[in-house]
Amino acid sequence: MKRILLVVAYDGTNYHGWQIQQNKETIEGVLNRCLSALLREEIQVIGASRTDAGVHARGNIAVFDTQTRISADKIAYALNVRLPEDIRIQESKEVDGAFHPRHCDSRKTYEYRIYNAPFAMPTERLYTYFTYARLDIERMRAAAAYLAGTHDFKSFCSVDTQAQSTVRQVDEVEVSRQGQLITIRVTGRGFLYNMVRIMAGTLLEVGRGRIEPEGIPRILEARNRSAAGPTAPACGLTLMKYEFL
Amino acid sequence: MKRILLVVAYDGTNYHGWQIQQNKETIEGVLNRCLSALLREEIQVIGASRTDAGVHARGNIAVFDTQTRISADKIAYALNVRLPEDIRIQESKEVDGAFHPRHCDSRKTYEYRIYNAPFAMPTERLYTYFTYARLDIERMRAAAAYLAGTHDFKSFCSVDTQAQSTVRQVDEVEVSRQGQLITIRVTGRGFLYNMVRIMAGTLLEVGRGRIEPEGIPRILEARNRSAAGPTAPACGLTLMKYEFL
Numbered sequence: 001m002k003r004i005l006l007v008v009a010y011d012g013t014n015y016h017g018w019q020i021q022q023n024k025e026t027i028e029g030v031l032n033r034c035l036s037a038l039l040r041e042e043i044q045v046i047g048a049s050r051t052d053a054g055v056h057a058r059g060n061i062a063v064f065d066t067q068t069r070i071s072a073d074k075i076a077y078a079l080n081v082r083l084p085e086d087i088r089i090q091e092s093k094e095v096d097g098a099f100h101p102r103h104c105d106s107r108k109t110y111e112y113r114i115y116n117a118p119f120a121m122p123t124e125r126l127y128t129y130f131t132y133a134r135l136d137i138e139r140m141r142a143a144a145a146y147l148a149g150t151h152d153f154k155s156f157c158s159v160d161t162q163a164q165s166t167v168r169q170v171d172e173v174e175v176s177r178q179g180q181l182i183t184i185r186v187t188g189r190g191f192l193y194n195m196v197r198i199m200a201g202t203l204l205e206v207g208r209g210r211i212e213p214e215g216i217p218r219i220l221e222a223r224n225r226s227a228a229g230p231t232a233p234a235c236g237l238t239l240m241k242y243e244f245l
Numbered sequence: 246m247k248r249i250l251l252v253v254a255y256d257g258t259n260y261h262g263w264q265i266q267q268n269k270e271t272i273e274g275v276l277n278r279c280l281s282a283l284l285r286e287e288i289q290v291i292g293a294s295r296t297d298a299g300v301h302a303r304g305n306i307a308v309f310d311t312q313t314r315i316s317a318d319k320i321a322y323a324l325n326v327r328l329p330e331d332i333r334i335q336e337s338k339e340v341d342g343a344f345h346p347r348h349c350d351s352r353k354t355y356e357y358r359i360y361n362a363p364f365a366m367p368t369e370r371l372y373t374y375f376t377y378a379r380l381d382i383e384r385m386r387a388a389a390a391y392l393a394g395t396h397d398f399k400s401f402c403s404v405d406t407q408a409q410s411t412v413r414q415v416d417e418v419e420v421s422r423q424g425q426l427i428t429i430r431v432t433g434r435g436f437l438y439n440m441v442r443i444m445a446g447t448l449l450e451v452g453r454g455r456i457e458p459e460g461i462p463r464i465l466e467a468r469n470r471s472a473a474g475p476t477a478p479a480c481g482l483t484l485m486k487y488e489f490l
Contacts, residue, residue, distance in 0.1 A: 086370070
């Protein structure tokens with residue numbers, strides 16, 4: 001028996017998120033089905049991040065146990081042949097049998113992408129959130145600086161969380177603009193449910209002028225979901241990478 | 246009666262190209278149908294570039310005549326409400342009644358985008374051509390320099406052309422790389438059928454080492470389609486913009 005780690009990229013547009021559900025196509029469901037067919041054993045993957053419906057990934061992580069004699073690095077190639085083209089394994093390798101992607105220290109990087117122009121751009125629509133509202137990047141940057149650090153992010157967490165503690169360490173929140181594309185890049189150790197999308201929704205309100213950058217500390221202190229901005233739409237969010245520490 | 250110019254952006258993935266065809270969804274067909282419904286008159290647009298099936302645009306041009314009293318600049322907003330989300334008007338304005346987008350001097354910019362990595366990336370698959378082949382950018386740049394200028398591009402034209410002359414002026418061919426993304430940006434006055442895709446297919450062969458950069462002048466001199474590389478796939482091509490001179 002060996003434990004294999006997969007780096008999984010996907011276009012989340014046509015999936016009901018990562019986590020397996022009856023009668024609904026999910027990333028986990030497709031991986032289990034294609035791996036079981038490839039390896040001719042019953043495979044159940046464990047995902048690092050159970051992304052929501054519509055969220056994309058360039059580097060989510062899945063692990064599974066197998067008795068296969070196919071060498072670990074070849075599994076990526078063999079599996080990609082069976083997967084639909086909106087899911088692609090980027091790497092496969094053997095890891096320690098005790099390795100669990102949710103029970104070890106890791107750093108994740110997300111990008112929330114906004115297409116900001118008078119009119120939507122069809123070739124950007126699937127992987128960005130479109131708004132024609134004027135956004136002041138400097139205000140968004142000033143607000144982002146208040147979000148970086150170790151804080152209680154209870155205001156930035158959907159009410160139906162199961163998390164015990166809502167304190168999280170965010171290493172970096174960076175706002176950049178290239179033409180019509182605004183990217184909010186967030187790196188941190190663990191995130192609460194919907195945390196990056198609520199951060200993005202709040203930074204959008206700051207960019208629009210509806211929240212002051214200096215208002216962020218008060219939003220954090222409130223420890224109340226209603227103090228923060230709305231949850232930005234899923235299609236703008238991409239899980240970029242995992243680093244295990 | 247007034248003549249209106251539209252700047253049209255689209256994701257070509259789900260269309261059989263620009264030009265109207267029976268029982269097939271085309272950009273021209275959708276524009277005619279939505280404009281006729283909006284303005285309550287029979288509208289037939291004239292396109293600047295009749296892009297092929299699968300090719301994308303950020304700035305194709307369409308003109309049409311109308312008796313509407315809706316102000317020219319408002320047509321973009323009203324039409325976008327009716328269009329499917331993979332077609333979006335970027336601008337609408339009144340132009341001279343004699344203006345014809347194919348019978349006037351213009352400069353067009355295309356981008357051919359290549360995703361070059363060991364594995365395909367799902368969120369890039371619709372708007373790039375994927376290859377895992379190692380590509381040498383410096384070789385591609387050297388070859389691109391030979392393509393810029395006024396040449397007989399007969400070797401870079403699909404055999405079923407109706408063009409009288411195959412001499413064209415290409416102002417710029419620029420090859421750049423950002424991470425896994427290689428962009429071939431071509432600006433010129435008029436292009437032959439499939440010319441940019443054959444240029445891209447030829448530069449790909451140069452990047453792979455199958456054609457020498459110094460071989461480009463001989464390919465041009467051959468005036469024979471079979472001397473050049475293959476026609477690169479449609480999904481990598483985007484018509485970026487038109488400038489009328």
